[in-house]
Amino acid sequence: xxxxxxxxxxxxxxxxxxxxxxxxxxxxxxxxxxxxxxxxxxxxxxxxxxxxxxxxxxxxxxxxxxxxxxxxxxxxxxxxxxxxxxxxxxxxxxxxxxxxx
Numbered sequence: 501x502x503x504x505x506x507x508x509x510x511x512x513x514x515x516x517x518x519x520x521x522x523x524x525x526x527x528x529x530x531x532x533x534x535x536x537x538x539x540x541x542x543x544x545x546x547x548x549x550x551x552x553x554x555x556x557x558x559x560x561x562x563x564x565x566x567x568x569x570x571x572x573x574x575x576x577x578x579x580x581x582x583x584x585x586x587x588x589x590x591x592x593x594x595x596x597x598x599x600x601x
Contacts, residue, residue, distance in 0.1 A: 522544055522548055523548070524589070525588050525589060525590075526544070526548055526550065528587060528588050528589075529550060529569060529571075529572060529575075529588065530542055530543075530544055530550050532572075532575060532580075532587070533550055533552045533569055533575070533578065536552070536575070536578045536579065536580060537579070538554055538555055538578070538579055539552045539553070539554060539555070539578060540553045540554060540555040540556075540564060541553055542569075549568060549569075549570060550568070550569040550570070551566055551567070551568060551569070552566065552567045552569055552578060553565070553566050554566070554567070572585055572588050572590065
């Protein structure tokens with residue numbers, strides 16, 4: 501943790517992001533959150549959760565809205581109209597393929 505803090509304090513590496521505590525699915529989920537229109541930034545917390553902060557609309561003076569994202573379904577709360585579950589290694593119907601044929 502101390503080395504990570506030293507890296508963040510160095511101006512040369514200020515924008516460096518260390519993504520070491522996320523599962524493969526959460527890493528893909530974080531990437532998907534960063535691609536959503538209207539999301540100012542998305543970050544993971546120390547316990548692997550993902551927090552997205554929305555851009556404030558023009559004239560809005562209050563704090564920006566944040567949204568916790570834990571599953572691909574939570575992308576709908578960010579304004580995404582369609583989620584391709586196979587991008588996250590999931591089957592939307594919970595059906596396992598039958599490979600015995």
